[in-house]
Amino acid sequence: MANVDQPKIQGLPEEVRNVICNAQVVTTLAGAGRELIDNAIDAGATNIEIRLTENGVDILEVIDNGRGIDEQNFEFLAKKHCTSKFRDMKDFDNLDTFGFRGEALNALATFSKVIITTKTQAAPTATRLTFNLSNIEKKEKTAGKIGTSVAIHELFRTLPVRRHELSKNTKKEFVKLINTIQAFAFARPDIKFTCSNVIKGKKNPVLSTPGGKATLKDAISTIFGFRAEKDNLLQIFDTLPDSQIRKYCNITAGGDRQFEVLQIQGYISSTESGLGSHAPDRQFIFVNKRHVDYPEASKVINELYRAHNKNRYALYVLFVTVHPCEVHSFGLL
Structure with a gap:
C-alpha cells in the first residue's frame, strides 16, 4: 500500500x-x-x-x-x-x-x-x-x-x-x-x-446620568424616564424568609446559610396595570456589582410578575452580594 x-x-x-x-x-x-x-x-x-x-x-x-x-x-x-x-x-x-x-x-x-x-x-x-x-x-x-x-x-x-x-x-x-x-x-x-x-x-x-450623590433609584428614573415616585418602583430589602416562605420553599433547619452569605437588594416595577415594560429589555441582575446574564432567575421573575400583570414584563435592577469565593458555589457565574 x-x-x-x-x-x-x-x-x-x-x-x-x-x-x-x-x-x-x-x-x-x-x-x-x-x-x-x-x-x-x-x-x-x-x-x-x-x-x-x-x-x-x-x-x-x-x-x-x-x-x-x-x-x-x-x-x-x-x-x-x-x-x-x-x-x-x-x-x-x-x-x-x-x-x-x-x-x-x-x-x-x-x-x-x-x-x-x-x-x-x-x-x-x-x-x-x-x-x-x-x-x-x-x-x-x-x-x-x-x-x-x-x-x-x-x-x-x-x-x-x-x-x-x-x-x-x-x-x-x-x-x-x-x-x-x-x-x-x-x-x-x-x-x-x-x-x-x-x-x-x-x-x-x-x-x-447625574453621578455624585445620586441613588440607584435616581439612576433608574434618569435612564428609563420611569416615574420613580410613589409606588411605581418597589424597593427590595434583604431579609430572612418567614415561616410561610420556608414551608413553600422547603427550607429545612440549618438552611439559612445561603440567606446569610447571599444578599439581594434593588428595585422592581409595581404590578399595577400600565406599569412594567412592553419588552424584557429593562432587566438587570448584578453579582457583586458586576452585570451578569442569569436567564434562570429572569424566567422565574417574569413568570411571577406576569401572573399579576400579564401584558407586561417586570422592570427590575437587582443586586446580589456574596463573598467572591462563594460565587461559583451558588452557580451565579
Whole structure:
C-alpha cells in the first residue's frame, strides 16, 4: 500500500497565535466598551464619557478623570498578561476590581488601532501613545486633564469577517453597548456617565446620568424616564424568609446559610396595570456589582410578575452580594 503523505504538525507563528487567542478575549463592540469602562472605574474615575462615531464602528472612545497612568507603566501597556490588579492565585478570593486579567488592551491593540492619552497628577503634561499591535509606535506630549482616554479606531479591522458582521449589524451592536453602559450606571450611580454618538458628522446625545450623590433609584428614573415616585418602583430589602416562605420553599433547619452569605437588594416595577415594560429589555441582575446574564432567575421573575400583570414584563435592577469565593458555589457565574 502506498504511503499517504500526512500533514506535519507544527507550531503556529506567534503573530497568528496572538490573533487567534485575542479574538476570543473581546468578541463584540459591547465587550470592548465593557473592558474600557472596567479600567476607568478601577482607576477611581467619578466622570466617564463614552464617545462613539458611527455607532462605535469607526471609533469607540472612553474618557475618564481617574488617576491616569504613570509613565513607568507605559512599556507594559497593551502587553499580554500585564496588570496592576492581580498578583497570584490567592487574589482570586478577594478580587475587588472589575478588570484583572491583563488581556483586554492587548487584544484590542492586536485587531484595532489604539490611541491612549493619559496624565497623572504628578505629570506636567499629558502623553499620547499610538500603538501598532501591542507596541508603542508613537509617543508624544500633548495638552490634557488628569485621567485617561482610550480610543479604539476601526474595531476588528484585522479580522475581516468579524469587522463585516459588526458593520452589518451596527444598530443591534450599538443597542447592546448602550445596555452595557446602562448597567454600569446602575452599578455605580455615584459616577457620572455620558454617552454621545456622531452619525454623519452630527453629534447625538445618547445617555447622561447625574453621578455624585445620586441613588440607584435616581439612576433608574434618569435612564428609563420611569416615574420613580410613589409606588411605581418597589424597593427590595434583604431579609430572612418567614415561616410561610420556608414551608413553600422547603427550607429545612440549618438552611439559612445561603440567606446569610447571599444578599439581594434593588428595585422592581409595581404590578399595577400600565406599569412594567412592553419588552424584557429593562432587566438587570448584578453579582457583586458586576452585570451578569442569569436567564434562570429572569424566567422565574417574569413568570411571577406576569401572573399579576400579564401584558407586561417586570422592570427590575437587582443586586446580589456574596463573598467572591462563594460565587461559583451558588452557580451565579
